[in-house]
Amino acid sequence: MRAVTFDRLGGPEVLQVVDLPEPEPGPGEVAVAVDWVGVNFADAKARSVGYRVDTLPFHPGLEVSGTVRALGEDVTGLTVGQHVFAMLNGKGYAETAIAPAATTFAVPDALDLRDAAALGTVLATGYALVHDVARLREGETVLVQGAAGGVGTVTGQLARAAGAGRVLGVVSRPEKAAYAKEFGYDEILVGEDFDEQARAATDGRGVDVALDPVGGESWNRSIAALARFGRAVSFGNASDAAPWSAGMADLAGRGLSVSAFSILGLGAADPARLRLLTERAFREAERAGITIPVTGEFPLERAGEAHALLEGRSSTGKLLLKLH
Structure with missing residues (x-):
């Protein structure tokens, strides 16, 4: 089978397509004939700086959709020929992927395989941020960094569906603002001073919830944008800044709360909880009509182009690798 790998860290050019033996599932695993692969920033970080890379060569890819080809021992609830979405620990950029049965999910009838690959991980992430980590309450104001990206476009819609009073998005470039506005946002803020813009947009009060995947100065400004008793959630560090910290002196004056979330961390530590979360997220997508635009499709041989674009x-939106 064909698969993408890299044997050294570096730019998108280190990705290469190789021929590998067809893998077979072990106990508790599923072999998936892959139709679509989601391209995530974590894949690019693995390639560039070794994020979650234990050894080289490494085979990237954290989410796929396709058809069950074979089942390992002790796998129940799935059948050969079934359409599924799977979250992996890597090796998703391939014609066949081996996935843990615990993080392989039947695709709802309302979604095709392309939709499933586009929505899967970003939908579960957004759902967890809104409902389980930030615990959004009806009428509250939400601020979402990266509003034009995959997680951002989904999270704006999820916050709206959950009853948010106002949903504010942040984008890095003015040309992304009109695009992001289509996905549940009342207002799009542009530029590094988004904390000041958020306070102006809320008549000086600030926001109840701030969701930040960037880290560094963006994280500091997300906290500055909070209203009294506000909650900030870090779910990434795209800036590669030093890890953030906050003590009582930083938070007590306004009664602030800070927390963090990683979909990969949840999958590794508690796959049963990830399954419950993902199933709920898919149901909410069906109920509320949550969508995400696929703005780029690439064959395996052009995975490097997808990384460069990301x-x-x-x-904007979601980038996919198309295998058929």
Whole structure:
């Protein structure tokens, strides 16, 4: 089978397509004939700086959709020929992927395989941020960094469906603002001073919830944008800044709360909880009509182009690899 790998860290050019033996599932695993692969910033970080890379060569890819080809021992609830979405620990950029049965999900009838690959991880992430980590309450104001990206476009819609009073998005470039506005946002803020813009947009009060995947100065400004008793959630560090910290002196004056979330961390530590979360997220997508635009499709041989587009901060929506 064909698969994408890299044997050294570096730019998108280190990705290469190789021929590998067809893998077979072990106990508790599923072999998926892959139709679509989601391209995530974590894939690019693995390639560039070794994020979650234990050894080289490494095979990237954290989410796929396709058809069950074979089942390992002790796998129940799935059948050969079934359409599924799977979250992986890597090796998703391939014609066949081996996935843990615990994080392989039947695709709802309302979604095709392309939709499933586009929505899967970003939908579960957004749902967890809104409902389980930030615990949004009806009428509250939400601020979402990266509003034009995959998680951002979904999270704006999820916050709206959950009863948010106002949903504010942040984008890095003015040309992304009109695009992001289509996905549940009342107002799009542009530029590094988004904390000041958020306070102006809320008559000086600030926001109840701030969701930040960037880290560094963006994280500091997200906290500055909070209203009294506000909650900030970090779910990434795209800036590669030093890890953030906050003590009582930073938070007590306004009664602030800070927390963090990683969909990969949840999958590794508690796959049963990830399954419950993802199933709920798919149901909410069906109920509320949550969508995400696929703005780029690439064959395996052009995976490097997808990475370059993602890292250039010029992409919007979701990027996919198409295998058939």
